[in-house]
Amino acid sequence: MKWLDATREVMRRDQVFDVVRPAQPVSAGLDTRHGPILYLEDVTVSFDGFRALNELTLYIDDGELRCIIGPNGAGKSTMMDVITGRTRPDHGAAWFGQRLDLLRMDETEIAGAGIGRKFQKPTVFPHHRVVENLELAMAGPRGVWSALGARLSGEARDRIDSVLKEIGLGEAGHELAGKLSHGQKQWLEIGMLLMQNPRVLLVDEPVAGMTHQEMDRTAELLTRLAGRHSVVVVEHDMEFVRSIARQVTVLHQGGVLAEGSMDEVQSDPRVVEVYLGE
Numbered sequence: 669m670k671w672l673d674a675t676r677e678v679m680r681r682d683q684v685f686d687v688v689r690p691a692q693p694v695s696a697g698l699d700t701r702h703g704p705i706l707y708l709e710d711v712t713v714s715f716d717g718f719r720a721l722n723e724l725t726l727y728i729d730d731g732e733l734r735c736i737i738g739p740n741g742a743g744k745s746t747m748m749d750v751i752t753g754r755t756r757p758d759h760g761a762a763w764f765g766q767r768l769d770l771l772r773m774d775e776t777e778i779a780g781a782g783i784g785r786k787f788q789k790p791t792v793f794p795h796h797r798v799v800e801n802l803e804l805a806m807a808g809p810r811g812v813w814s815a816l817g818a819r820l821s822g823e824a825r826d827r828i829d830s831v832l833k834e835i836g837l838g839e840a841g842h843e844l845a846g847k848l849s850h851g852q853k854q855w856l857e858i859g860m861l862l863m864q865n866p867r868v869l870l871v872d873e874p875v876a877g878m879t880h881q882e883m884d885r886t887a888e889l890l891t892r893l894a895g896r897h898s899v900v901v902v903e904h905d906m907e908f909v910r911s912i913a914r915q916v917t918v919l920h921q922g923g924v925l926a927e928g929s930m931d932e933v934q935s936d937p938r939v940v941e942v943y944l945g946e
């Protein structure tokens with residue numbers, strides 16, 4: 669019996685999370701003692717009959733740093749869309765911990781429950797200062813307009829300071845976000861996600877357009893975040909993937925082609941044929 673089937677058996681006797689309340693720190697109630705934090709099982713997504721995901725099964729452990737690689741069109745973005753509630757699969761299952769059925773939650777509920785996503789292009793507020801961007805992120809969508817006028821509690825200030833240091837922008841807090849370098853904007857956006865204290869961070873092509881130095885700092889940042897968060901990185905830059913990867917999943921034609929250490933997948937002839945040999 670697969671993990672999810674076993675879990676669902678338990679769920680039938682324990683319908684605790686029928687109503688998900690995103691305002692509550694739902695992820696605090698996640699039970700990951702007996703398994704992964706993220707489960708995708710047999711997930712299929714079709715667009716006009718074309719299968720972007722084809723019975724994809726993938727498990728992400730609590731606190732792990734996972735790199736997802738694969739050729740263009742392999743289904744990497746669609747996979748993230750399913751996890752974040754943007755796209756509904758034709759069939760399959762997607763669970764956050766053992767109790768939260770992602771397919772019964774909308775995008776806002778999923779984000780509120782602790783799954784944060786960073787898209788490839790940074791979307792910071794350029795006319796606001798770096799610290800204000802973090803304040804806005806902490807407020808969440810409902811509090812955006814009141815957040816800037818509100819007085820911050822000492823706790824909130826401490827939180828902002830610690831995230832600023834974490835993302836390496838300790839000296840740039842009062843600069844306008846629009847004036848930051850491309851790399852700094854990417855870190856700020858990761859910081860904005862961190863303000864919401866996610867359990868899982870989905871990061872799409874974080875180093876595209878970065879200098880080598882920025883890539884090194886991004887590698888350090890993501891590596892540091894793993895452990896406290898589960899970090900799922902989709903990236904094409906193999907040098908970068910090698911610098912952070914512990915476990916790598918190779919997607920191809922909507923399914924998992926190979927999984928293992930970087931050395932294992934790089935020496936897999938199927939991976940070389942469909943991806944690395946390009």
Ligand SMILES: Nc1ncnc2c1ncn2[C@@H]1O[C@H](COP(=O)(O)OP(=O)(O)OP(=O)(O)O)[C@@H](O)[C@H]1O
Nearest residue numbers: 715716719720738739740741742743744745746747
């Ligand atoms: N909304 C959509 N309508 C139709 N086809 C789609 C849609 N979204 C994705 N696809 C198709 O599904 C397949 C998987 O796309 P997806 O973007 O998930 O791949 P990817 O691995 O993220 O690719 P890339 O590395 O280029 O970003 C592609 O063939 C794509 O054209």
